[in-house]
Structures are given as C-alpha cells and as structure tokens.
Amino acid sequence: MQIRNREVSQPSDIVNEHLTAGAEPLSAAPAQAILDQNVAPSGSSSFLSSFVSDNPYFQAGFGLMGVGVGLTVLRQSVILGTTALRRRMLVTLEINNKDRSYDWFLAWMAHNQAQAAALSTSAKAPWIRSHQLSVETAYEQRNNGSSSVLFKLVAGPGTHWFKYRGAWMQVKRERETRSMQLMSGVPWETVTLTTLFRDRNLFPQLLSEARDLAMRGQEGKLVIHTAWGIEWKPFGQPRRKRPLQSVVLQDGVGEKIEEDVKAFLRRRQWYADRGIPYRRGYLLHGPPGSGKTSFIQALAGSLGYDICLLNLSERGLADDKLNHLLSNAPERSFVLIEDVDAAFNKRVQTSEDGYQSSVTFSGFLNALDGVASGEERIIFLTTNHVSRLDPALIRPGRVDLSQLFDDASAAQAKELFTRFYKRGSEEDASASEQSNDEDIESLGKELESIMQEEMNAGRRLSMAALQGLFIRNGAHEAVRDCRNLFSIKRT
Numbered sequence: 001m002q003i004r005n006r007e008v009s010q011p012s013d014i015v016n017e018h019l020t021a022g023a024e025p026l027s028a029a030p031a032q033a034i035l036d037q038n039v040a041p042s043g044s045s046s047f048l049s050s051f052v053s054d055n056p057y058f059q060a061g062f063g064l065m066g067v068g069v070g071l072t073v074l075r076q077s078v079i080l081g082t083t084a085l086r087r088r089m090l091v092t093l094e095i096n097n098k099d100r101s102y103d104w105f106l107a108w109m110a111h112n113q114a115q116a117a118a119l120s121t122s123a124k125a126p127w128i129r130s131h132q133l134s135v136e137t138a139y140e141q142r143n144n145g146s147s148s149v150l151f152k153l154v155a156g157p158g159t160h161w162f163k164y165r166g167a168w169m170q171v172k173r174e175r176e177t178r179s180m181q182l183m184s185g186v187p188w189e190t191v192t193l194t195t196l197f198r199d200r201n202l203f204p205q206l207l208s209e210a211r212d213l214a215m216r217g218q219e220g221k222l223v224i225h226t227a228w229g230i231e232w233k234p235f236g237q238p239r240r241k242r243p244l245q246s247v248v249l250q251d252g253v254g255e256k257i258e259e260d261v262k263a264f265l266r267r268r269q270w271y272a273d274r275g276i277p278y279r280r281g282y283l284l285h286g287p288p289g290s291g292k293t294s295f296i297q298a299l300a301g302s303l304g305y306d307i308c309l310l311n312l313s314e315r316g317l318a319d320d321k322l323n324h325l326l327s328n329a330p331e332r333s334f335v336l337i338e339d340v341d342a343a344f345n346k347r348v349q350t351s352e353d354g355y356q357s358s359v360t361f362s363g364f365l366n367a368l369d370g371v372a373s374g375e376e377r378i379i380f381l382t383t384n385h386v387s388r389l390d391p392a393l394i395r396p397g398r399v400d401l402s403q404l405f406d407d408a409s410a411a412q413a414k415e416l417f418t419r420f421y422k423r424g425s426e427e428d429a430s431a432s433e434q435s436n437d438e439d440i441e442s443l444g445k446e447l448e449s450i451m452q453e454e455m456n457a458g459r460r461l462s463m464a465a466l467q468g469l470f471i472r473n474g475a476h477e478a479v480r481d482c483r484n485l486f487s488i489k490r491t
C-alpha cells in the first residue's frame with residue numbers, strides 16, 4: 001500500500017486506513033520502512049521539502065518531540081522559578097565546624113531546648129523542638145576541685161525547626177561521612193540556618209547571643225586549649241581560675257613577670273611603629289613542684305587570657321604543623337610549652353620507643369620566631385633543666401625574660417602554711433584541726449625556723465611537697481612532721 005500526499009494529522013489515521021483496507025496493522029518498523037521507501041530513491045531538494053511538509057509520520061514525530069521539549073522547558077522553568085523565588089524570599093546561613101560559632105550555636109540551641117522543655121506548660125512554651133539529638137559529654141570542675149560529668153544534648157544531624165524572635169528558622173545539621181578533617185580525624189559538619197529574607201538581620205543577633213552565652217559560661221574561668229592536628233580546641237570544661245596570690249613565690253618574682261606581661265600588652269603600638277614582631281617569650285625554670293605551671297595558669301586567669309597547651313613530643317606533630325599552631329593560637333591566650341628540654345632529648349631515642357614527633361630543633365626555633373605572624377604572641381616555656389637548653393633557644397627575641405622558680409624558701413613555707421591554716425582562708429576547709437589564728441602565726445614561725453635550719457644544712461623541699469603535707473595534716477602535725485620530708489628528700 002502506498003500513502004502519498006495526503007494530509008494526515010495523526011499517525012493513528014494512517015494506521016486506521018491500513019486497518020480498514022484489511023491489511024496487517026502497522027507497527028513502528030513498517031512505518032519506518034515506508035518512510036525509507038519514500039525518501040531513498042530521490043535526491044532532489046524539492047522532493048525533500050515537500051516530503052517534510054507533507055509527510056504525516058514526520059509531522060507526527062515533530063509533534064511528539066515538541067510536546068516533550070515543551071514539558072522539559074516547563075519543568076526547568078518551574079525549577080528555576082522556585083529557586084529564584086527561594087533565593088529572593090529565603091536566606092540561608094552556613095556555619096561549619098571549623099568555625100568557633102559552630103559550637104556556640106549548638107550549645108545555644110541545647111540551652112534553649114532545655115529551657116523550652118522546662119517551660120512547656122507556660123505561655124512561653126516550646127519554641128524549639130528537636131527529635132534527633134546527639135550527646136556531648138563534658139567534665140565540669142566544681143569549686144572544691146572535684147569534677148562531675150555533664151551530658152549536653154545537642155541537635156543531632158537532621159532537620160530541626162525553631163522560632164527566634166517571631167521568625168521561624170530551619171536548621172539542617174549535616175555530617176560529611178566520606179571525608180574527615182585531615183589532622184583531627186573529626187568529620188566535617190555544617191549547620192545551615194534558613195529563614196525568610198526579611199528576617200535575615202536576626203542571624204547576627206542570634207550568633208551574638210550564642211557567643212555571649214558561651215562567654216558567660218567561661219566567665220571567671222580559665223579555658224585550656226590543646227592542639228588537635230593543626231587546630232586549637234578547648235580541652236574539657238573551663239576551669240575555675242586560681243587566684244594569683246595562691247601561688248606563693250619568692251619576693252618580687254611573681255610581680256616582676258606580671259608587670260612585664262602587662263607592659264608588653266600596653267606597647268602594641270610601640271612594636272608596630274618599629275616593625276618589631278609583637279611577641280614575648282618567657283622561660284620559667286627550676287625544680288619540679290615549684291609552681292611554674294600554677295603561676296602561668298593563675299596569671300593567665302588574672303589577665304583574662306586562655307592557655308594553649310602544646311606538647312612538642314606529641315605524635316604526628318611536625319615542623320609545619322607546629323608553625324601553623326603557633327601562628328594561629330586563639331586570641332588572648334598564652335602558649336605554654338612544658339619541659340622544652342625533654343622534647344629534643346627524646347627525639348634521639350626515636351628508634352627505641354617508636355617516638356613519632358618529627359619536630360626538629362631548627363623547626364621549633366623558626367616556629368618561635370613566627371616570621372609570618374604580626375599578631376600578639378606570648379609564649380611560656382618551662383623546664384627543670386635550664387642548663388640543657390641550647391643557647392639558641394634562650395636568646396633574646398625567643399626568650400625575653402627567664403626566671404628561676406626555686407624550691408621553698410623559709411618565708412614561702414611560712415606563707416603557704418598560714419594561707420592554709422588561717423581561719424577564713426581559702427584553704428581553711430582542708431584543715432583537719434581547729435587552731436586559732438595566733439596559734440597558726442606562732443606555728444608558722446616555728447616552721448619557718450625549721451626550714452631555715454634545714455636549708456642551712458643544704459637540704460631542700462619543694463612547694464608541692466609542702467602543699468601535700470598541709471593537705472594531709474593539721475597545723476600541729478604538719479610542723480611536727482615536716483622534718484621527715486626533708487629526710488625523705490635527702491635519701
């Protein structure tokens with residue numbers, strides 16, 4: 001059968017004609033054959049154009065294709081339209097877990113969620129609801145020095161909603177499971193907040209609130225940071241600050257260091273004007289238990305600074321990471337590197353103890369010099385063996401003030417004693433024996449003269465040992481037994 005120059009609007013017409021003529025129903029393949037038949041023999045353009053305009057199969061194909069294209073365009077337009085609308089009407093804020101505000105925000109959410117739960121029967125009732133929670137375990141130091149475990153329930157990965165100052169916000173917490181932060185091994189995470197565009201100004205307010213809440217939790221407390229790969233992270237809960245006077249030093253020692261740090265902090269502009277790197281290094285050296293670490297922590301607390309504790313012997317620490325850490329310490333913090341002499345002695349033993357740190361001495365010196373850093377940097381180094389330190393390490397510019405913290409002098413012992421046992425003193429609670437202040441004064445003098453005698457005989461006692469003695473005993477026993485400590489020390 002031939003079909004020629006007939007106007008057919010639908011392919012079904014052809015099929016119908018075929019059927020009425022009693023022929024076999026046309027399948028797609030024979031239809032194609034008919035097309036081929038019509039096209040193949042001729043090469044002329046007029047035939048082609050008449051074929052394209054007149055051939056019903058061809059037109060039907062175009063029709064279908066047109067519908068398909070139309071639908072695709074429509075679908076794309078709807079998607080684009082929704083995205084554009086979303087962009088215009090909604091605003092999102094992304095916070096990733098590299099940023100400090102990440103923890104602040106989660107803590108803020110946890111805090112408000114707990115409050116919302118507590119208020120659930122009142123009019124202020126729940127404005128924050130999360131059904132997927134994660135637990136964060138923390139240790140909190142109590143005032144008496146003991147610590148307790150806290151479980152903080154924060155919003156887990158997933159979608160959460162809350163209302164902030166009348167505006168609904170969506171929170172999406174997402175965790176990247178396939179990759180981790182290279183240095184710390186912690187998975188990447190992001191929190192995305194979405195709200196109406198008109199409420200975008202609430203974001204900075206919300207973040208400030210979260211920051212203030214975090215800062216309030218740290219008020220009067222000392223935050224210790226430790227290195228996690230190439231980043232600093234708070235270690236445990238903020239600790240109660242130790243009063244500076246509770247570290248009893250020889251006359252003028254504490255004041256000298258404190259005044260030096262304060263003078264340095266006042267002279268930022270002076271350094272900038274002269275192009276001198278704004279950094280200061282301190283070396284506290286002396287026997288164990290003489291109060292070096294305690295003093296640094298108390299000083300940081302009294303100036304409102306944090307401590308960044310760096311262990312040079314840490315596994316995986318290398319020159320480049322060390323340099324990065326020292327150049328990127330959190331603002332208002334002292335970097336504390338303890339036992340600097342040990343770090344490089346240990347390195348020699350690499351093969352025996354599988355020691356992994358690859359900080360080189362020259363790398364350490366370069367990191368201390370911190371050529372890249374124009375930021376304020378205060379570094380405290382401590383050692384029990386100053387004589388083992390390389391002179392290059394303690395030259396001015398790296399160590400600007402070096403101070404001996406020695407074993408207890410007679411006067412220090414007396415002062416520590418009276419601080420411990422006088423009524424109303426901070427350490428009063430630890431006294432197992434009630435003596436009046438006059439007794440304490442005369443016992444203190446007795447202790448002082450015993451100390452003097454022992455020292456004249458060339459014997460020494462650390463402040464840490466004295467503190468231990470006072471913790472274990474009442475005032476009378478402490479004075480009576482203190483000679484035993486010297487004798488232990490002698491052997």
Ligand SMILES: Nc1ncnc2c1ncn2[C@@H]1O[C@H](COP(=O)(O)OP(=O)(O)OP(=O)(O)O)[C@@H](O)[C@H]1O
Binds near residue numbers: 291405416464
């Ligand atoms: N001068 C001091 N005044 C008050 N307490 C002190 C003093 N020295 C040491 N102590 C007490 O002894 C303990 C150990 O002190 P600390 O860790 O500060 O000594 P250190 O000199 O840093 O020791 P190390 O060299 O072993 O690190 C602390 O609990 C601290 O309270």
